[in-house]
Amino acid sequence: MLYRCLYPIKTSIQRYCTKGTLDNANFLKVTGALGWVLSGIAQVGAILLNNNIPNKEKKFLIPQEILDCVVNVSTFLFITSKAENIGKALVLSGKFLNKSAFDVAQKLKPEKLFNGKFGLNTSKKEFDAALNIIKNTIANQTNNKQIAQEFSDFYKGAGVITSLIGSIISGNIVTPIIRNRLAAVYQNKTHRNKELVKPQNTTIQTTSISHDTLNKYISMAQNHYSNMKI
Amino acid sequence: MAGIKPVTKIDGSYVVSPGVQNAVKRLGKISGAEQRLIMGIFALSTQPLIDYKNKNVDEQTRKFSVARTVVKIIVGTTVGTLVRLGTVAAARKLVFSGKLKPQKSEIAHSLTRLNDFAKTVGTFLGVLAVVVTNFALDMPLCKLGMDLVVKKFNLQPGEDKKT
Numbered sequence: 001m002l003y004r005c006l007y008p009i010k011t012s013i014q015r016y017c018t019k020g021t022l023d024n025a026n027f028l029k030v031t032g033a034l035g036w037v038l039s040g041i042a043q044v045g046a047i048l049l050n051n052n053i054p055n056k057e058k059k060f061l062i063p064q065e066i067l068d069c070v071v072n073v074s075t076f077l078f079i080t081s082k083a084e085n086i087g088k089a090l091v092l093s094g095k096f097l098n099k100s101a102f103d104v105a106q107k108l109k110p111e112k113l114f115n116g117k118f119g120l121n122t123s124k125k126e127f128d129a130a131l132n133i134i135k136n137t138i139a140n141q142t143n144n145k146q147i148a149q150e151f152s153d154f155y156k157g158a159g160v161i162t163s164l165i166g167s168i169i170s171g172n173i174v175t176p177i178i179r180n181r182l183a184a185v186y187q188n189k190t191h192r193n194k195e196l197v198k199p200q201n202t203t204i205q206t207t208s209i210s211h212d213t214l215n216k217y218i219s220m221a222q223n224h225y226s227n228m229k230i
Numbered sequence: 231m232a233g234i235k236p237v238t239k240i241d242g243s244y245v246v247s248p249g250v251q252n253a254v255k256r257l258g259k260i261s262g263a264e265q266r267l268i269m270g271i272f273a274l275s276t277q278p279l280i281d282y283k284n285k286n287v288d289e290q291t292r293k294f295s296v297a298r299t300v301v302k303i304i305v306g307t308t309v310g311t312l313v314r315l316g317t318v319a320a321a322r323k324l325v326f327s328g329k330l331k332p333q334k335s336e337i338a339h340s341l342t343r344l345n346d347f348a349k350t351v352g353t354f355l356g357v358l359a360v361v362v363t364n365f366a367l368d369m370p371l372c373k374l375g376m377d378l379v380v381k382k383f384n385l386q387p388g389e390d391k392k393t
Contacts, residue, residue, distance in 0.1 A: 020350040042364035157258025184286035
């Protein structure tokens with residue numbers, strides 16, 4: 001019974017991971033983004049389950065957390081996708097090559113083998129189609145499938161490396177800068193609200209309690225948004 | 231000549247040596263654990279600096295923020311890498327015992343590619359495990375680490391100053 005319930009999950013994992021093995025750059029990109037999303041869900045869960053945070057503050061912190069997650073994921077996906085395309089385009093246009101593929105190109109004339117035009121917006125389909133044509137040409141020219149496979153591995157490796165560079169730039173440089181700016185916006189907004197709600201003629205005790213509580217949550221939000229985990 | 235230099239420019243193409251070619255091929259099969267470790271190392275070298283240069287908050291908050299970032303990266307990278315290594319090891323057992331099978335014969339009939347498939351399954355399971363480890367390991371360890379750092383360096387979260 002349990003096996004029957006788990007069977008569709010098992011099949012899905014097998015299918016997805018088979019695709020992932022054949023296209024590691026895309027797999028790492030998607031799992032990286034999934035990691036961000038799950039981490040965001042965990043952070044939202046932590047806020048929801050924290051009894052020390054009043055409901056009023058939760059209403060403020062949860063949308064912030066979701067917005068932060070959306071910024072992280074979209075920046076990550078955008079930059080890594082474009083970076084991956086750079087690596088793939090460099091290889092398929094013949095600008096960055098392994099020795100055996102270069103030798104084949106020289107025999108054939110490079111413009112005959114690498115005649116496609118690729119850029120940041122080239123689709124995965126176009127890349128795959130071009131790779132297949134070049135792989136087949138290399139295999140036919142050399143009568144050696146190994147050389148074609150070497151070229152294919154080199155192409156995939158180049159895609160993964162540039163995608164990894166993109167994810168490093170995105171996760172470690174672009175996202176923290178955006179996050180810090182967002183945190184500053186949130187802080188300023190909170191300060192303005194604090195000024196608006198600050199009573200003019202109240203006892204010292206009341207003002208002190210309100211100020212401390214607000215400061216506590218400003219610090220909490222500020223530390224949270226300037227230090228989100230990858 | 232491409233064998234001597236790592237990269238040689240010939241007729242408008244950058245041709246790599248066999249050593250670089252192997253490195254590119256190897257990096258192309260990087261696992262999630264390795265990716266997490268690389269990301270963590272780079273995070274440690276850039277994020278604390280970005281936080282320290284953040285002029286939107288006062289000096290005390292900046293110090294606190296840097297400390298928190300360092301603790302979170304160390305904890306997150308250590309836990310993330312170890313969890314993924316664990317799930318890759320578990321995935322290897324599942325794949326090589328036939329409980330999980332690739333759906334392409336070209337992978338199933340090659341030991342190297344079957345190993346790549348196991349790494350992929352392990353990485354995928356590792357990402358799912360993050361939901362649990364975030365609560366069970368990352369959060370308490372980060373709190374513990376921060377308590378130690380705050381005590382040792384007498385840090386306090388300061389107030390922001392920018393209006």
